[in-house]
Amino acid sequence: MSFHQPHHRQKIPVIRHHVAGGTEHGGGIGRLVSYVLATDGGRLRHSVCDTRGSKWRPLGSSFRLVAAMMAMALSASATVQHLHIAGRGSTLRKLILGCWANMLGRPYVLHLHDYDYAADLDRRPAWQQRAIGRLFTRAAQVIVLGQRDAATVTCRLGVDPSRVVVLRNCVPDPGRRQRQGSAGTRILFLGRLSARKGVPELVEALARPELRDKPWTAVLAGDGEVDETRRALARLGLSDKVRLPGWVDAAAAQKLRDESDILVLPSHAEGFAMSVLEGLAQGMAVVTTRVGAHDEVLEDEVNCLLVPPGDVTALAAALRRLIDDEGLRSRLGQAARRLYETDFSMTRYLHRLEALDAKAIPQPPLFGKLP
Template identity: 60%
Template sequence: MPDMPSDAPVIRHYIAGGAEHGGGIGRLVGYVLSAGDAGDTSFRHVVVDTRGPGLSLLRSPARLLQAMAVMAADTLRGAPVLHHLHIAGRGSTVRKLVLGAWARRLRAPYVLHLHDYAYADDLARRPRWQLEAIRRLFLGAARVIVLGERDRATVRYALGVPPGRIALLRNCVPDPGPRPPHGTDPQEVGILFLGQLGPRKGVPELLAALADPAMPAEGWHATLAGDGPVAHYRNEVARLGLAGRVALTGWVDAGRAASLREGSDILVLPSHAEGFAMAVLEGLAQGLAVVTTRVGAQGEVLVDGENSLLVPPGDARALAGALSRLVADPALRARLGADGRELFLSRFGMSGYVHALEALQADHLQIGTALPRSA
């Protein structure tokens, strides 16, 4: 990273699992860190892991205490620091309740960045006392960042955050550059899924779609890359007679994921719920033909038949139809890929994202002393 003044403002990103094991949130922040390595940031961005890798009940409390100690040390030094709390539902909200209360006690400014795939549903399951604590957490934030209009409405109406303190900032990814042409030689069409294996990501209907008679008998192969119950889904692949053409890799790191995208033609993510899937953005950036669902913020920016093919969640037959069309029609694949990449270049470049993020943070580094003290 280029040298910065020792008193340069610091943005601390609090993520369960850190940048490497924090899922899509970690990947997004990892891209921000990479922008810093390239000298494209005005702040020092630092990651604080609030849980550790995996879901260890023994490791998580220690990590949380370490994160609280980092906040306290920043306050004692009087350093210009903004604490950027990346929040989702379930255990993530519990950890951020602790960190938010601690930040308010320290009079340390913090921003909440909501990434959940269905936060309104998560709130609806909480007991009243938890819901009140979550409201205090959100109302104590200098700013709440959301991915789309659905989450803006949740934060405003369910949690009472004033509209002027809510900022919409969609996920972004780095530009991998133009995708090398595959040429005109006959080849198998590569179908790629990147994500956690399970029902929420639509893996059961994806396998059903790949086994559907609508799919061409030859000329394609599929790779499913992600963690989860890999052995279970390998058994499903064998049961459906797909063992010769569907591969499951298990978890892959960012470099391997980039290599898989580069060698593929179609990115498929038939999720039942999303915030704004990083895998979809990465597929658009790579110039792949994207097949996904109109869920979360994706339905706010993707247009069926123009820059993607959108299918209803849970509809294996519709998914098979979309995939079979793309396998059989190279011109359609090329057009969707080109239009998807154009959408990415016009709205989702990483440099613009980092500058917008830092502009929000620069404002709120000035108001830390005005934050409420109560927890």
């Protein structure tokens, strides 16, 4: 990425992003960080440290953590550790890194990405909850995806509200879809094939009598319970209408969006889903659920259709409306694209992220205040 080059004696601060799996295997978080690195116009330098590796193995995980700790120890004082945190093992890894940063006197920012962090806290013993509270209260800044998570970190973990900032995920502008006309409506799901993502309900909805004989085809792209989903489709007689390509990379995902009319994500829990945002960016008609920060951004019947999580009947009805009504698909897709253009500029996101990280730098950069 490019950035403003200050006087040669001024050292450009570095933001080190700690992501389990890095940008290649870090899921939605890794994808977001890869977008940050690829966006022009930043005034800080960004680097990535993989805290887990591509596969969960105790030895490999320990090695990654030690490498991250060594990198932190060797970093200059103007380096901010940007810890991307979710529940489960991610929190344990960040507890270690946060403790190490405090011992070294290195400032860190916590960036919470989780579909239900309050529930994750509830499952932990009291001593872990106290340790997590210290991790969050000692952070220079805490970034969250929506108001639900803001309430969790302030009310449950005791973080000063003045140090909590809501920053929505963003994606680079992919341009408008180049969908070519063809017979039938194309439905697309992008994400892990799992119960949390609502895949069993989606399969059941597609098999409903009111949808079965409609002119549609679907692609359910992602890893996870691929074989189980394939068996369910075969049992319901949908194998000829639904394709399961497995995990796809970013380029293939964009091509699938270009070729599709409807993006559906009937999740039971999300933070703010990247696949929904990418569907909005490409002007697709989006069907998703009122979970996480979706309700804070999306408007039912205006720029998407929102259905209750787990409600097969409502999901089938929403899909049927879009299959039957090309005008509705077009209206929602245009509104989705306008929402993206208005609120989700990747350059603006980068500037806001850098401004938050810059607040954590003990001696602010000499080249002036960030936007």
